[in-house]
Amino acid sequence: MFLKNAWYVACKPEEIEGKPLGRKVCNEAIVFYRQADGSPAAVEDFCPHRGAPLSLGYVSDGKLVCGYHGLEMGCDGKAIAMPGQRVRGFPCIKSYAADERHGFIWVWPGDKEQADPALIPDLHWANNPEWAYGGGYYHVRCDYRLMVDNLMDLTHETYVHSGSIGQKEIDETPCVTKVDGDHVTVSRFMNDLPEAPPFWKMALRGHGLPDDQRVDRWQVCHFTPPTHVMIEVGVALAGQGGKDAPADRKVYAVVVDFITPETETSHHYFWGMARHFRPQDPALTRAIREGQSKVFGEDLQMLERQQLNISQWPDRKLLMLNIDAGGMQSRKVIERLLTAERSAAADRLSAASTAEMAQ
The missing domain is CATH 3.90.380.10 (Naphthalene 1,2-dioxygenase Alpha Subunit; Chain A, domain 1)
Known part of the structure; x- marks a missing residue:
């Protein structure tokens, strides 16, 4: 139904100023926020502790903090810290490629490894003073x-x-x-x-x-x-x-x-x-x-x-x-393009299965 290996506009930059934003894109529940260096980040809107939406939390020093029990998450989907708890064994959540360009925050809801920022549309008018x-x-x-x-x-x-x-x-x-x-x-x-x-x-x-x-x-x-x-x-x-x-x-x-x-x-x-x-x-x-x-x-x-x-x-x-x-x-x-994307995904799954059987 949706092309997932593609760039979509997720939000406007002001929507993630000082706070996280939860938004579903292509049936993927995603939370967007800014890291310490100001760059956008996007991870699954799901706390690995109790399943709370991370978008109901807050951002502290560029880290996403769950508003339920204070679990800190990294932009790679790994747990960083939690008051009074060890988090090394916590499961990862999905992370997404995100970029800021032309006055928009963009997200790639599919395979993060395939996300090439060069594929974001070139909007010739976006940074041109004549427009x-x-x-x-x-x-x-x-x-x-x-x-x-x-x-x-x-x-x-x-x-x-x-x-x-x-x-x-x-x-x-x-x-x-x-x-x-x-x-x-x-x-x-x-x-x-x-x-x-x-x-x-x-x-x-x-x-x-x-x-x-x-x-x-x-x-x-x-x-x-x-x-x-x-x-x-x-x-x-x-x-x-x-x-x-x-x-x-x-x-x-x-x-x-x-x-x-x-x-x-x-x-x-x-x-x-x-x-x-x-x-x-x-x-x-x-x-x-x-x-x-x-x-x-x-x-x-x-x-x-x-x-x-x-x-x-x-x-x-x-x-x-x-x-x-x-x-x-x-x-x-x-x-x-959907047919091609599904076919490529099936080929990757088959290749992975074959490799696993060969081990």
Whole structure:
């Protein structure tokens, strides 16, 4: 169901400042905290003494301390000390690879030995002063793949987001879906529209551009494993080159979507927008974040009710239309990589069994 040998966003850095954070990722109960040197650590959220959640404890001098009986745990999952007790024989708990990069704490819920920090996505906008970023977090009670479907098929904007980013031209303009290895792209270019929708009118005004003129609009959705979706979006004054228009004639941004599975029917959704205009304007950042929060909030009820229906009628077959191609191709990538991951795990298990028998 989940790709485990991959990097996922686990939390924002401020969530582990001075305290541990318990969060389930891919059905793995994990506690995140900072070590003495400030680097993030992640171990199983399970005290080997009595099974208490370590996330209910605290951090002391970079060590995770169980809040039940004071057992100190190391970042390698080994017990360090406990008042009045010897801990050398205590069983280890699982530890996970964790890293801090691009303003997020990342975790590798699978085989720690395979975790390569170089595989964390390169977010070109994250440390670039020409870009500004604002975002947030939602806990969503639905299968993470439903969110991928939602983001790779933006025709729903006409209906779900009619008061913010939706407009009928989205429905009327065909999209193009392409697959390049593990990368799925869905593109839609809408030219010479009578006007921009409300959210984009606000963005145009924020960039000092008129909001009552004809515009060109674009949406280019990028899916990459395990569950990341980046969407190039924007509007330009009509006839100026659309997506390739000069910077002073357009508002251009990347909608950032990190979808981290929690269970089979829930996920963590880290959303935001990186914009390439007026980066030094904090008021504009706040306005865009508030507008985006409203947009994503509109998706929540639809997705969670969709999950309830699917869970209630699991045998009902869903239709697949042309507009669903991006989500379907993304699911195919996930399934192919899942099959490869399971096969590799089976091969390692078989090799270990053979080696054990040979001894």
